[in-house]
Amino acid sequence: MPAELAGYREWSGKTRSPWRASWSIVRTGVLMILRRWVFWLLIGLGLLNFLLNFALIYLKATLTIQNEAVGQFLDAYKVTGTGEAYADFMEGQATITALLLAFAGANLVGSDYRQGGMIYYLSRRIERRHYIVGKLMSVGAVVTMIATLPTIALFIEYGVLSSSLDYFFENGRILVGILGYGLVLAVVQSLLLFAIASWVHRAVPLVMCWLGVFVLLRLLADTARAISDDRRWLLLGIWENMDRVGSWCFGAGNPDKTPSVGLCLTVLVGLCIICLIVIVRRVRAIEVVT
Amino acid sequence: MSAPESPRTASPATAGAVAELRSVTKWYGPVIGVNDLDLTIGPGITGLLGPNGAGKTTLIKLLAGLLHPSLGKVTVSGRSAASSAAKEHIGYCPDVDAFYEEMSGRRFVRTMARLHGMSKSEAKERAEIALAEVGMTDRADRRLRGYSKGMRQRIKLAQALVHDPAMLIVDEPLNGVDPVGRRELMELFRGFRDRGKAVLVSSHILHEMDALAERVIFMGRGRILASGTLAEIREMLDEHPLHVRLRSSQARELAAQLIRWEDVKGIELRDEEEFSLEVRRPDAFFQRLGDFVVAESIDVSALETTDASAEAVFDYIMSSAARA
Structure with a gap:
């Protein structure tokens, strides 16, 4: 159709900061996951876990008044409103998120390399750093959506259903813990996924690598520890490191346990730096590979 | 962290050179992609011709800001081609046929507009104009995976046109498009030229470049072998x-x-x-x-x-x- 018939007129609008354009990458990434029914199986699992906890908190708040035995029964499910309970819930949700990212990583990041789609991004008014931040945020958004936001919802529900709103004032540390644990999960998983998916683009190898990082390294850590009787080998377990640092955010966990939280945090920071270097190099390398 | 919002500078297409390469060389490790290129591209349709490995794609990517030159300088509208400011003036339609297949054509074009820094309403409006321009308005709600090759080419063009660039760079746009579609795309390029814009078309379909391009650039072994109108180049060939x-x-x-x-x-x-x-x-x-x-x-x-x-x-x- 000729431009005139299309009502063509030249655009003279304002362009916004490229950082705001990064949000488009986030939105595209999240929608890409939500559009596939196969990912909904895992999202549904997370939702189920959330609804179960939501219902248990509600039952505890309403039925304990009538029958204390019910409250003791529900305590077996750790519906205690303590930091430890939320940390456990977040760990469960994080497991589901890790599984989801294992399968979705090929779509979120790998496809940009495999099919050369990255040039659509980089030919726009954004630079490589905006692309990297956008992609990291899209993975982080998935983690937040499944692990952090449901935990905040449970925290609010517990406080609202408590006898007084003092619960919120007395347990401010829990909210810090939820946000802290969520941040650790989002940052580490997004950097790790991006770094791996930039090398391993296809779904099946990516799933194997992703799970290998968490499962095989843990097995290796246990074996090395058993052989040398040195608990510092446990630092190889990335999942456990995230859990220790996350629990520390809640003020939970044994501070005297070896390896210390500081060491766990150091390992995670080191891992994140390595991932970031890999990501930057791989995004630069797109010059050669396409 | 965010840079201040900036008003879009006026299109420089009418002010002579849109893009310039000065002594540009690009190496891929030990392999040379383009070698000491000097080139000016102004308004009008320019054809880029050359065999595989001639350096056409490298030249295009340098202009689109996807590659940094190893030596020399590439500028678009007076700014480094890799900068955000230069990309405002470039609409790049790659030969890569890769999309997010679950997206609809309309959503894809809108997303590309948002990536260009447009607000939601602006992106929506500009996407509709670009889709109308490539004749895809009625079919844009279908998912990309269901599109034919020709429809995909049109959607790729729409995303390149969506921000009203001063220069359109199209890599092999006529591949896989039926004769009617080719004629329409060529009309589209001419319409773009008539608005004072620059179009750089890389193509292997040489006889269609005869009808389309006012100026051609012949590339080989990473160098520009000849550039100008076909008549000018033809006249320079003394031995033929x-x-x-x-x-x-x-x-x-x-x-x-x-x-x-x-x-x-x-x-x-x-x-x-x-x-x-x-x-x-x-x-x-x-x-x-x-x-x-x-x-x-x-x-x-x-x-x-x-x-x-x-x-x-x-x-x-x-x-x-x-x-x-």
Whole structure:
């Protein structure tokens, strides 16, 4: 159709900061996951876990008044409103998120390399750093959506259903813990996924690598520890490191346990730096590979 | 962390050069992609021709800001091609056929507009205009995975046009498009040119470049072998005189006259009414021939060049380059 018939007129609008354009990458990434029914199986699992906890908190708040035995029964499910309970819930949700990212990583990041789609991004008014931040945020958004936001919802529900709103004032540390644990999960998983998916683009190898990082390294850590009787080998377990640092955010966990939280945090920071270097190099390398 | 929002600068397309390469060299490790290129691209349609490995894609990516030159400088609208400011003026339509297949065409174009820094409402409006321009308005809600090759080409063009760039860079746009679609796309490029914009088209379909491009760039081995209008380039090929076919009821008499001209290298009579000539300096020859037939009242029923097409010129240049 000729431009005139299309009502063509030249655009003279304002362009916004490229950082705001990064949000488009986030939105595209999240929608890409939500559009596939196969990912909904895992999202549904997370939702189920959330609804179960939501219902248990509600039952505890309403039925304990009538029958204390019910409250003791529900305590077996750790519906205690303590930091430890939320940390456990977040760990469960994080497991589901890790599984989801294992399968979705090929779509979120790998496809940009495999099919050369990255040039659509980089030919726009954004630079490589905006692309990297956008992609990291899209993975982080998935983690937040499944692990952090449901935990905040449970925290609010517990406080609202408590006898007084003092619960919120007395347990401010829990909210810090939820946000802290969520941040650790989002940052580490997004950097790790991006770094791996930039090398391993296809779904099946990516799933194997992703799970290998968490499962095989843990097995290796246990074996090395058993052989040398040195608990510092446990630092190889990335999942456990995230859990220790996350629990520390809640003020939970044994501070005297070896390896210390500081060491766990150091390992995670080191891992994140390595991932970031890999990501930057791989995004630069797109010059050669396409 | 965020940079201040900036008003979009006026399109510089009408102000002469849109893109410039100055002494640009690009290495991929030990392999040279393009070698010491100097080039200016202004408004109008420019064809980029060359065999595989000639450096066409490297040149395009340098202009689109996807590659940084190893040496030299690439500027678009006076700014480094890799900068955000320069990308405002470039619409890049790659040959890569990769999309998020679950997205609809409309959503894809809107997303690309948002990536360009447009607000939601602006992106929506501009996407509709771009879709209308490529004739995809009615089909844009279908998922990309269900599109034919031609429809995908149109959607790729729409995403390149969505921000109203000063320069459109299209890599092999006519591949896989049916003849009707090709004609429409060529009309689209012409319409874009008519608005004072620049279009750089890389294509292997040489005979269509004849009809489309006002200026061509021949590339080989990472260098620009020739650039200019086809006629200009053709005239520079001294060792390949232009072949002209001429039909006249007075063919023998006319041939006898023309063989004496210094620009005519040779004549071959085909039959009583037709002969072919080998001509040097075609512009001067055609000027003189025109004056001559008018002055002598000679009846000329047909006059055509047989090897001035992009394909013939391309073959000559490539054979020269291979010997060099």
